[in-house]
Amino acid sequence: MSFFKIFKKDGNTSARAGYLYINEKIIPTPVFMPVGTKASVKAVTSEQLYKIGYEIILANLYHLYLQPGIEVIEKAGGLHSFMNWKKSILTDSGGFQVFSLGKIRKVNSDGVEFKSIIDGSYHFFTPADVVKMQCRMGSDVIMVLDECMSYNENYEYTVKSTKRTLKWAEISKKTIDEVNSKQPKIFGIIQGGFIKETRRFCAEAISNIGFDGIAIGGLSVGEDRHLTMDILNYTLDYIDKSKPTYFMGLGDPLGIIDAISYGVDMFDSVMPTRISRNGSAFTTRGKINLKNNKFIMDFTPLDRDCNCYTCTNFTRSYLRHLYKSKEILSSILLSIHNLHFMYNLVNKARKSIIEGSFTVFKEKFKNNYKNNTKV
């Protein structure tokens, strides 16, 4: 059975509804994947994630390699068993995290050396290591090692780095083809900075390597949203559209809706859980922050159109109190809501694609979200 099947294409945009088939599990797309960097989606239990409806989460090789170590996860019977997650797992290589380390990492043509933020020890990742370790963890979908450039790189470095990322992508594909055990699916990652020439070059080359899916990396790293969307849209013209397309790290609802309209199938972001720890909530009428005094006596739910555990049981007044009192329950209840919101967002988009009403859904959602006067 093929890994990805497009079920319905939107008539007016490039949006599409499909399915990923992963180890006898079926995952409808577009899909949002909550991030469980260290084998835990922050502040929620797996039971709460199942209840919302999530079928796939993300974990990070780089973090898990440092703590608890691949050996522990392997001895536990793999990552699913270690964290007792019964659905699918996509692991990121940690390229983005390693390159975020700045001065405490060094890249050369073979791979990247970095210093552990836990004990200061030095480590070296090659593209082949990264594939093999993700296989050892029993990941369902693995990501190649790529070089994630910072926003302001010059032309010369962008070309050099993009070529290196491509070379690593080829090594990664070769490595997984040599793995004899049950092969996970593998995604290549398109880099290329903010220069269209290198983006196109990388998109075409990655598409030709034969990956199961194509990811777009190196965007949403601090640039204007307008530029993100311009580069994204441009890049998508040069990739193999029969493969699932994954925009790494995009977490804002408006951006996700636009990216779906461009044909992106998969998303991940720490945003829903991170903003929860800062007292914020997505609502259909825009983002709100519970620090605001107007919520002191507001005995309505976070979002009156939401039927999550938090919205059906607790008020803004109580949630504000929990946040102001630094209660852990604040992060728990907001995370449940915000994860529910993201799940619903992509699933409503999917439904509208299938029903032929995606453009109407998209405009209505964006208008409600932007004009948050009735919050």
Next chain:
Amino acid sequence: MSFFKIFKKDGNTSARAGYLYINEKIIPTPVFMPVGTKASVKAVTSEQLYKIGYEIILANLYHLYLQPGIEVIEKAGGLHSFMNWKKSILTDSGGFQVFSLGKIRKVNSDGVEFKSIIDGSYHFFTPADVVKMQCRMGSDVIMVLDECMSYNENYEYTVKSTKRTLKWAEISKKTIDEVNSKQPKIFGIIQGGFIKETRRFCAEAISNIGFDGIAIGGLSVGEDRHLTMDILNYTLDYIDKSKPTYFMGLGDPLGIIDAISYGVDMFDSVMPTRISRNGSAFTTRGKINLKNNKFIMDFTPLDRDCNCYTCTNFTRSYLRHLYKSKEILSSILLSIHNLHFMYNLVNKARKSIIEGSFTVFKEKFKNNYKNNTKV
């Protein structure tokens, strides 16, 4: 219907099994009450508490008075509605917390002045205020304001303070008798320091005021456990045994089992949730701490005799990883387990009292818990 009914007395000890009848709800005793100081039992949802089986939790007037304020809770329709807790709530006056403030509080015969730890403002609590505010919050069981002395007070101060606590107890009872709305139950609190004469004097006087229940306060404040139990046992000889007896703030499993054998019916403590945030877990074979390296590759549950959500789904290895990685889920899963452990402990004790096997249960539990060689 009377508030408290003794259902079965143990033949060998003073242990008893009974029921509290609170607003058409029935609560079996002995009972352990999780502490939700600021209207949240730390790191768990109300759904998780219901699932364990808890019928009553504790909240604290002092903290809720400061944040979010009684007015917010009153406007929300009372504390049950504010936090959406469908079972019973006992509120503590916060006497213990106010007296813990040390230099930033001043006591006189009318009440206690204290400085807010939130904004530095000054406040004054009288015994009558404390009763009225707990009534405004819609608490099911309220506690009087008492003076909680530190461990090393001299004879003279102990007598003076104990008399003041008694005077306040009388004012509190008078105040609640004047409240015309649906009356909550009210408990008097026995103080008297570590001097038997003042403890006896206070126990007899509090018993004569006509409270619905009798609490023992001012113990477990830093003294040796041996002394705690000596004073507790002595005090219990002079109280009205037809009333439910509540030992405030005792949270260690061995102490609770001993106190049940002396005839105590009610317990509360932050212990199960506090040790959870420190990576510790109660088990039938003693307390363990996940910091210990021996748990790195331990793929067994926290307690092989436990059927809580945590023990049926996760290993010590994973829980240790979560703790070491500072994941919120560590506090969540350990709190669920430790609260389940305490619930089970008092309920097994209750069952054994009813079945006439309390002494056997007690000795077996204590032996297993102390000889934790097989952890």
